[in-house]
Amino acid sequence: MHVVVPYAPDAPKTRLEPVLSERERSRLARVMLEDVLAAVRETGREPTVLSTEPLEVDAPVAVDRRPLTEAVNAVVRSQMRNSAAKSGDATGVAVVMADLALTTPEALERLFAPDADVVIAPGRGVGTNALVVRHPEFRVDYHGGSYLDHRRIADDVGATLETVDSFRLGTDVDEPGDLVEVLVHGTGRTPSCLREFGFELDSTDGRLEAVRSAEP
Amino acid sequence: MHVVVPYAPDAPKTRLEPVLSERERSRLARVMLEDVLAAVRETGREPTVLSTEPLEVDAPVAVDRRPLTEAVNAVVRSQMRNSAAKSGDATGVAVVMADLALTTPEALERLFAPDADVVIAPGRGVGTNALVVRHPEFRVDYHGGSYLDHRRIADDVGATLETVDSFRLGTDVDEPGDLVEVLVHGTGRTPSCLREFGFELDSTDGRLEAVRSAEP
Structure with missing residues (x-):
């Protein structure tokens, strides 16, 4: 194919x-x-x-x-x-x-x-x-x-x-809300790329999200 | 089970x-x-x-x-x-x-x-x-x-x-954005329920959404 x-x-x-x-x-x-x-x-x-x-x-x-x-x-x-x-x-x-x-x-x-x-x-x-x-x-x-x-x-x-x-x-990655799926379920290099950008999992408001410590 | x-x-x-x-x-x-x-x-x-x-x-x-x-x-x-x-x-x-x-x-x-x-x-x-x-x-x-x-x-x-x-x-149904998935992929009675409420598929802004003709 x-x-x-x-x-x-x-x-x-x-x-x-x-x-x-x-x-x-x-x-x-x-x-x-x-x-x-x-x-x-x-x-x-x-x-x-x-x-x-x-x-x-x-x-x-x-x-x-x-x-x-x-x-x-x-x-x-x-x-x-x-x-x-x-x-x-x-x-x-x-x-x-x-x-x-x-x-x-x-x-x-x-x-x-x-x-x-x-x-x-x-x-x-x-x-x-x-x-x-x-x-x-x-x-x-x-x-x-x-x-x-x-x-x-x-x-x-x-x-x-x-x-x-x-x-x-x-699951395609289009919006900020999609990034949490990458951090949790990604198996390739994309999760590491997001972590290099400063994204991490955060659940302070009750829902798990990908939040960024260092802004662009 | x-x-x-x-x-x-x-x-x-x-x-x-x-x-x-x-x-x-x-x-x-x-x-x-x-x-x-x-x-x-x-x-x-x-x-x-x-x-x-x-x-x-x-x-x-x-x-x-x-x-x-x-x-x-x-x-x-x-x-x-x-x-x-x-x-x-x-x-x-x-x-x-x-x-x-x-x-x-x-x-x-x-x-x-x-x-x-x-x-x-x-x-x-x-x-x-x-x-x-x-x-x-x-x-x-x-x-x-x-x-x-x-x-x-x-x-x-x-x-x-x-x-x-x-x-x-x-796909759980929590937010308005989830309703389009029900209308398109639902196989039970839920799509009919949404249609009774007046929801239909609409793509006027380029993305397909479930919109409601009659407001609650």
């Missing part, structure tokens, strides 16, 4: 602005990307970064400056043509978002395992955090509520669809 | 106050409870409601007016004594929260399946949304960040622990 991880180095996580400087958000986005790449590699697959600009990273990089939906659909079209002559795990394209900081190889195996034409790991807020496409006519649409759009598109083209019920794949 | 679903009819979901009246919050809490009970029953197990006050519901009700932690620990102690003479699925106590409106029988089977002394489905915000206890010395502690406390307690008493990676079990 061809696994792509879309990444936009120039637009780092603006909703984390209240707690992280631009430089720190870039660093965090980069460390999360590397955690996702490492998790994919541990499943025995070689990920490709689909980046909006050239990037130095320990993985093949495909540069496509178009918006996410167009760039991913170009990959899907191209891979579906290549897949026609293949079978088994060689077929299909997986699209795994770069901000899934809780991802583990085990969670990804649950995404890769089902034999459906389309497999989706939905995220909070009805997003499509990770996706496998094995149907030649399926196309992505990453605008708001993409999980529902992808269900509809699969239905329109007659593709079978399965969803993966995963807290790890369902 | 003895399955208990804690429920507090007198304290309905205060963080939903911005979008629901007290009467509506009571109704929603009740419908979510019934969805959880139905999902447990579909796994072939008979749930007991552990309620802070007497309740008319289509399930056995155990009334315990003490705080959640004490009431659950009383059940755990009692069941662990009874379990000593049993084996297999007959052993152990499961504690499933009443506000897991996305619960399905499949998600619950993943909670019940592992053979560990303690099995936890963590929730957003480091809670313990669902739990199985099969160790005589393990006790719960449902204060802030209970997932981490439960890991520590399991470690202290030498209990093996597994976690269940489930978006459905990890």
